[in-house]
Structure formats: structure tokens, C-alpha cells
Amino acid sequence: QSSPGVRPSNAAYMLRTLAPPPGPKGTADFPPIRAIWRGHRIDRRHLADFLRFAGLRYDRELPMLYPHVFGFPLQMVILMHPAFPIRPWRVLQIRNDLLQHRPIPDDSVLDIDASVAGRRILAKGVEIDLHTTVRVRDERMWESLNTFYYRGRYGEADPVPQTARAPEVGGVVVDRWRTRSGTGWRMGGFTGDYNGIHYWSWYARMFGFPRALHHPQLILGQCMARLPIPCAREAQRVETWLKGPVFHDSDVNLFAQIGTEVTTFQLIP
Numbered sequence: 001q002s003s004p005g006v007r008p009s010n011a012a013y014m015l016r017t018l019a020p021p022p023g024p025k026g027t028a029d030f031p032p033i034r035a036i037w038r039g040h041r042i043d044r045r046h047l048a049d050f051l052r053f054a055g056l057r058y059d060r061e062l063p064m065l066y067p068h069v070f071g072f073p074l075q076m077v078i079l080m081h082p083a084f085p086i087r088p089w090r091v092l093q094i095r096n097d098l099l100q101h102r103p104i105p106d107d108s109v110l111d112i113d114a115s116v117a118g119r120r121i122l123a124k125g126v127e128i129d130l131h132t133t134v135r136v137r138d139e140r141m142w143e144s145l146n147t148f149y150y151r152g153r154y155g156e157a158d159p160v161p162q163t164a165r166a167p168e169v170g171g172v173v174v175d176r177w178r179t180r181s182g183t184g185w186r187m188g189g190f191t192g193d194y195n196g197i198h199y200w201s202w203y204a205r206m207f208g209f210p211r212a213l214h215h216p217q218l219i220l221g222q223c224m225a226r227l228p229i230p231c232a233r234e235a236q237r238v239e240t241w242l243k244g245p246v247f248h249d250s251d252v253n254l255f256a257q258i259g260t261e262v263t264t265f266q267l268i269p
Helices: 010-016 044-054 066-070 072-079 184-191 201-206 216-225
Strands: 034-041 092-100 109-122 125-136 139-151 172-178 236-241 251-258 263-268
Touching: 034 072, 044 066, 044 184, 044 216, 066 072, 066 092, 066 139, 066 184, 066 216, 072 109, 072 125, 072 184, 092 216, 184 216, 216 236, 216 263
Parallel strands: none
Antiparallel strands: 034 109, 092 139, 092 236, 109 125, 125 139, 172 251, 251 263
């Protein structure tokens, strides 16, 4: 639990990873860890810096990606907690389900709460869900369910839920661009995610990747900036499935099917 209004310390939870994980190797028993951040006051300069970086815009109400990015340090606190059974260096985000109940004014004071919400054993790994809520004056304004994947053997596989199956998108190409290198440190400052696979290709190759890969939040922001997603006055939802990483210095194609109520999109190298 953080102090009121104080951002969780990146240095503190990074140091925790030096301790060996508890329990036997291969365990999938995740304790019900909860992290709380009360009284977060939005820094408009910090917000504007991220929006320029991702290419997003806003008008007095926060883009729904903001809590996903600036509340992510609480999830890092959980993933790097001494009681968490697996160290985070091999973890990959594979799904993000973001739900905005109401737009959040940019002068709001946010109370953010993250906790372990569930897990599923797969044939070649384990998935862990982290649930985050954002409240303003005790009213729930925004929430997310983020799923992380750890490769390995953790026991007999559970049934795969329908929500874990990515839809077929298709559609037409709405934009093409080349991703930049050297974005890792800035995104690490926004999200608190300092996993070396986002910074150094030599380190990423140790984990089977050909070169360094982007933070998913940055790529999601770049996609949303290129799509006609309105600033909704009512509830709004974004569901993402991350089938594979997007590497630095990659040519990517954004496909989309744009509807009156639902827009589906897919980013393909």
C-alpha cells in the first residue's frame, strides 16, 4: 500500500526482485496480493508528455488509456512482490480488457486499487489476471483486467475460457508506420515496467526474442491514435489480445473494421 498521493517507488519494487521467489519452482499458487494508491493528482504536464509520445489527444477528460498507463506501477508492485511465486522477467502481457464507466475529468483525484483476480494453468504455462479499479470520490469510473503469461510447466491444464480466444479481425489497412527504437526508457518512466526486454536486444535474445520489444501500452496508444474512437460520454470498452510482441524498428500495418458501435482492429508486422 502506498502513501496517500505518492506514486509507488520503482526502485523499491525493483530491488525486491533480487530475493528468491517463495515456494518450490513451478508453483502456480498466487497469494491474494493487493496494492492501493490513494489520492493521485493528475499532473497535466506529465499527461501531455505521454499523449505527445503516443500521438493521443484529449479535451478536459482523460483518454481511457491514461489509467492503464499511469496506474500500471501498482501491477508492477504485485508482480514484483516478495510473496509472488514467479519473478517477472519472463512475463508477457497477453490480454488487456479496459472498461470506462464514465469519462474522468482531468482535475480529478484518483484512488487506484489493484489485486490478483485469478489464474489458469495452460499446457505450456500459466496465466495470471490482475484487476485494477479507479475511483473518484468513491465512484468507480474505470477498471481493467490484465492477463499475464508465464511459460513453463505448472501442472494439469485448466479449460481455456472463450474470453481467451482472439477474434478474427480482417478489415482494411487504415495506416502503416515504422516503430521507433529507444522508446523503452520513456515508457518505463510512465508505466514503471523496467523489464530489460524492452530496452536491450541482447537481453531480449536471452529470452528467445530476436530484438527488444515495445511496451504494449505504447503500441495500443499508437493504434488508438490512428482510429476514429470517440470520446464517449457513456461507458466505453477496449479489449486487446496480444498474440506476439512488436519489436523496435518494425514496419507495422493497422487493419480495422469500423462500425457505428464497435471498431475491431489488428496490428500486423
